[in-house]
Amino acid sequence: MGGWAIAVHGGAGVDPNLPLERQEEAKQLLTRCLNLGISALRSNLPAIDVVELVVRELETDPLFNSGRGSALTEKGTVEMEASIMDGPQRRCGAVSGLTTVKNPISLARLVMDKSPHSYLAFSGAEHFARQQGVEVVDNEYFITPDNVGMLKLAKEANTILFDYRIPTSGYETCGSGVESPLQMNGLPISVYAPETVGCVVVDREGRCAAATSTGGLMNKMTGRIGDSPLIGAGTYACNVCGVSCTGEGEAIIRGTLAREVAAVMEYKGLGLQQAVDFVIKHRLDEGKAGLIAVSNTGEVAYGFNCNGLFRGCATEDGFMEVGIWE
């Protein structure tokens, strides 16, 4: 009991035919981020700073769907959103509709710390970013060739995609002709993978924090807001735990998923893993999602009801694990 714990994720719902080299790349990124968080925790950085630090790293790397490498809107642009929550006083900050801010999670942090509000969006958020002097870049910076290709595919299918990380060269070998029976949001999983990113941490003082960041759904309507910036849905932290979710946004919002983990701990007295299992099993109806969580007593847990969750976790006693599948 006690001691720090950390978990990171890069999205729930993974194509079972994902090429091994992509799986390796993902695991390496998760490992790197975990190590970043671990050394910060060893230097006694507070939980809230650690989650921000780690999510910044995930945003900067183009692999997953946040910051650079974000999924594209129907107009071919990027609109990013994020939220962060500090358990001890349940302070929170969130942003949506960002188009030039290099690290959305840091702007969410500034909303929490430096504004009278909890949530800023679109041009108001961009304006605040400039007032605060955060790093801004052209929208093109966030757009990767992979995602441009995916948007084309999505439009051809004339449907909403969550994400798709397999590059066209890999697609021939693993995607075409392979009928995947697995579906998410009514689409074959070979064309779905949300790859939202998140981090949850409890530090040595027992303080929990959570942070989530995403580019959202591929081919989404402009102005569409998902679960990631919504406190209680994609992100939640309080005295007892910190939670970050990923998956089908609608299911996460309807299920107020992140809050649910804390609620069953508080109101039903469940332990962390029990709470995570309960929520995944009973709160998702037909929805597909995953989440990572830490408790104020230094535990870490994750759960998902789809076929994979890009994740990594570590605790102070030396436990460390990075995984994708069950």
Place this chain on the structure above:
Amino acid sequence: MGWAIALHGGAGDIPFSLPPERRQPREEALRHCLQIGVGALQANMPPLDVVELVVRELEDIPHFNAGRGSVLTNKGTVEMEASIMDGRTKKCGAVSGLRTVVNAISLARLVMEKTPHIYLGFDGAEEYAKEQGVETVDSSHFITAENVERLQHAKEASIVEIDYSTHPLQNGTKKVAPIAANGDCQLGTVGCVAVDSKGNLASATSTGGLVNKMVGRIGDSPIIGAGTYANDHCAVSATGKGEAIIRGTVARDVAAMMEFKGVSLMEAADCVVHERTPKGTVGLVAVSAAGEVAMSYNTTGMFRACATEDGYSEVAIWPAS
């Protein structure tokens, strides 16, 4: 069991000295909206339609902070937001940053029913509204003289207010609005919750937000689990200080307490309001699947009304003394 309905026009520091000319039109409006809701339930309209209907009516009334009568951003503009939730299916819809849409709650409903998404904001939401052909007007339609004054007052005092309901100027002398120690005057948001005799629940909330808010600021009203929530236990609509309601996931918490702790609607509502949210920041209306009503608030007052099938009805602002 039987149907039940409750609605609110905002919780806040509503002074007992509120002059009749400001109190009566609001009481009349609450009574009027209640009648509309009751009539609809008696005609077996589904609760989801009832809450939308009632909130549309509240949005159109300039005395409350939603639709016409919305408070203004720090740039003197309106940015309206709303959300709706169907307890039976747990489907939900939300919108933020609307400038021209006459009925935000109806756009939220369309997002829920006609798009693959739950929540649309700002330009994207306005574009969608035009595509859908919903009624839009010039932004000036929503702006009232009262709110222009409120903004002026807030800027002079350099505070972000939720709202206040005293007359800002009397007899030419500048009267300082009663503000709580933390600098907030609290009143705002409209909402409605309803249940039919079969236990189907729905909730809807709509607002202009905080006076002098930053452009782009989103409050609790469009956030499922914060300002609005409905499942098969209860339906809740909250009002007050958005930031406190968000961090407290107020609407969800009422339902969670009922479900996980087995407490009654009233106990859950009172616990969330009086024990789990800071004083002076929140009010809510709620109905349960069994047809009960709760209207709790930890502010000076809350504009509210409710009715149940057994004939009970109430329109009030302050606690019964």
